[in-house]
């Protein structure tokens with residue numbers, strides 16, 4: 001017997017699948033070959049119950065959804081104050097790849113736009129015999145509750161075609177926001193964007209944030225509550241870039257989108273939601289992902305005002 005939540009998800013999946021607007025990301029050639037009809041949804045509760053529908057086990061690259069998790073690791077490693085000195089916590093209202101650095105200091109507005117995310121990545125150092133990237137991948141894997149891997153083809157393609165990010169990293173170096181050679185930082189950043197996940201993984205990553213940093217499947221405390229609080233705050237104000245205001249008004253949960261078509265939303269203390277559908281709107285947000293988050297938020301009263 002299908003549970004009421006499963007049949008509800010089936011119904012809205014059918015309805016939202018009819019939305020045909022938007023186009024998959026095409027700047028990175030290796031990412032262009034995707035099925036625009038792929039569409040998955042996963043909803044994970046803080047006690048580890050997962051409801052999923054459609055292509056919820058199809059893998060795609062995490063892209064910008066990686067940013068809050070690397071930022072969280074930087075906060076855990078260095079503490080808020082040291083991280084704040086490098087990257088601010090103000091919404092920029094700019095698109096994800098905007099060249100927007102504070103005048104004079106070069107400090108990026110927040111860790112969700114690319115300039116701030118590159119900065120956060122630069123703060124992660126190797127330790128205990130593990131390279132910086134191994135530590136990043138280890139953190140993402142702990143959030144997901146399984147060992148994740150990198151799509152090397154997408155990584156190579158980002159490295160070759162990510163001219164804007166390359167320019168940003170060198171600009172950040174010129175302001176001493178990035179203090180070392182930008183080349184390895186760029187490699188780590190492109191690799192973290194190329195980590196393969198599915199909706200199930202993302203829903204657990206979101207539920208781990210919702211569960212004060214403790215993975216509901218493995219029971220592991222992945223991030224301290226102080227870092228979780230900070231990560232969710234920045235996701236709330238800046239996770240959707242220049243669409244952050246409309247997102248928080250209509251969905252009412254901290255969220256993060258990625259250009260491969262993934263999207264996640266977190267309702268603290270309750271659930272993590274993940275959607276995958278490649279066609280994007282002008283903000284680089286999945287069209288069906290946004291529609292699904294709005295719909296589920298409304299129907300299940302997940303907007304933080306109603307959920308309180």
Ligand code: GLN
Pocket residue numbers: 062063064065096097114158165193257258259260284
């Ligand atoms: N790898 C992409 C970039 O840095 C990620 C952007 C995104 O998902 N918004 O341009």
